[in-house]
Amino acid sequence: MLLRGATLVTRWSAPAPLHTADVRITDGVIAEIGATLDPEVDETVVGLNGGLLAPGFVCGHTHLYSALARGMPAADPTPPDGFLEILEKVWWKLDRALDPRSVRASARIGALDALRCGTVGLIDHHASPNFVAGSLDTVAKALREVGCRGLLCYETSDRDGPAIREAGIAENVRFVQQCVAGHNQDGWTAGMMGAHASFTLDDATLDGLATMCQALDVGLHVHIAEGPDDRRETLARYGSGLLSRFEARGLLRPGTILAHGVELTDDEIERAAAAGCHFAHNPSSNLNNRVGFSPLWQRADAVMLGTDGIGADMYTEAKMAWFRGTEATGALSPGRVVALLDASADRLYGALGVRGGEIAPGCVADLQWLSYDSPTPLTADTLAGHLLFGMGAQFVRHVWVGGRWVLRDGAFAEIDEASERANGRSEAVALWGRR
Ligand SMILES: [Zn+2]
Missing domain, CATH: 3.20.20.140 (Metal-dependent hydrolases)
Known part of the structure; x- marks a missing residue:
């Protein structure tokens, strides 16, 4: 999978200068990062076109x-x-x-x-x-x-x-x-x-x-x-x-x-x-x-x-x-x-026993993409302030874990969320009744 065109937050507490790049995921691991990567044969290309790509x-x-x-x-x-x-x-x-x-x-x-x-x-x-x-x-x-x-x-x-x-x-x-x-x-x-x-x-x-x-x-x-x-x-x-x-x-x-x-x-x-x-x-x-x-x-x-x-x-x-x-x-x-x-x-x-918590070659592809379009300058130096005073879970649109696309444009890719929550409600009623 090739994720294209997002601004990378390489690590939350010590990010590299924020920049736009493409990220290639191979076998669940970040394989390559570059300003512009050419798609390979049969590779899924995801055009992010802005927003922030950050470690989960x-x-x-x-x-x-x-x-x-x-x-x-x-x-x-x-x-x-x-x-x-x-x-x-x-x-x-x-x-x-x-x-x-x-x-x-x-x-x-x-x-x-x-x-x-x-x-x-x-x-x-x-x-x-x-x-x-x-x-x-x-x-x-x-x-x-x-x-x-x-x-x-x-x-x-x-x-x-x-x-x-x-x-x-x-x-x-x-x-x-x-x-x-x-x-x-x-x-x-x-x-x-x-x-x-x-x-x-x-x-x-x-x-x-x-x-x-x-x-x-x-x-x-x-x-x-x-x-x-x-x-x-x-x-x-x-x-x-x-x-x-x-x-x-x-x-x-x-x-x-x-x-x-x-x-x-x-x-x-x-x-x-x-x-x-x-x-x-x-x-x-x-x-x-x-x-x-x-x-x-x-x-x-x-x-x-x-x-x-x-x-x-x-x-x-x-x-x-x-x-x-x-x-x-x-x-x-x-x-x-x-x-x-x-x-x-x-x-x-x-x-x-795996590398994670950052966006770098060799790290597992555990990533979140935020549709966060900052109205003020967003840099490595101001990132912490944005996290505390601007960002929030409402901006999280995509999530990958081990390269598996679990949340896709705000919906679970493999899970029927409504039936999960209905099952939760019936289990909760039974659980509360057993106390
Ligand atoms: Zn506790």
Whole structure:
């Protein structure tokens, strides 16, 4: 396929000077970039004639299982009082009600919504305590069918008892080994170990997770310090410090993803960063749960941007990061916010073992095309400002993932979107009723 005549954004945080060029895609990979490339025999030529061709986004932390939760009425008539009650009254009731059909439907709906926004990959944190074994295969299959990449894990926890805890660890191990063994080694999905949060993880569970992270040479994806409750409950239940529980077991290691970090201290952030951890900043979710402002993205480099399950529109999430961050600190640069997007892409493509997150020969062709016709000068220097104050998902018209044209002029090329959404509605009614 030959994409002709768009202005290239070669990388969001560090683009080459913006210029118009043609891009050749061969076998799902960007093969050639040039001012004017001649079509080859039997090559599909797509005349873009303007607009912006840019790398697709990656969401650094999400929960696809919550895709059918929007508009969900409260299961408990008494409103939740604080973050722990939000978990107990909303999310833990929902995840216990998930079955194979609703996990599949939520993954497909979540991925479709992501692709509509130019988001081509998701770093997902999955929980379905009454459907654990095989749940990651269900999510992976849904992502591949729809055309979205993923780095997956199961959210191990002691909150539903030892049998489900053991099933969670086993599901992570099985999926990671399966990816290594080649079943998912097609560049679409990869696995890592996963766990909920310190205050629902017994010491023996952390020991088990650490053993498997080391044996499989993968990181742990876990919530940490999502508000003050995590540290307080960890101290009360386990008599231990928060970060030090993970640190003592070698769970702070390259590849580990620490989500939120709202209440981490500067010293803790530095120790985790020095150990090679990644962080995921989720400003919309933090605002929604009223847990405070996360300082971590100002203190470390490897900070990704996530939605924590509130969709996968990274244009909106970048704006949230900017507005909340600039209110809290008064000292942000737009470029720092945009760097969070590239950190998410780098983490995902690193796990998948392919080059991505930029438009360059040898990178996978995970691209979005925006019908964005700027009324002011758009250059490499002004791009971050345009992303925060001008661009948005409404301009995303085409999306390719691995060279596969998934969104074509605003419509899904291979998916009957109306029937997907109708299926989502019927699954949502059944899911809400099971809580
Ligand atoms: Zn989360």
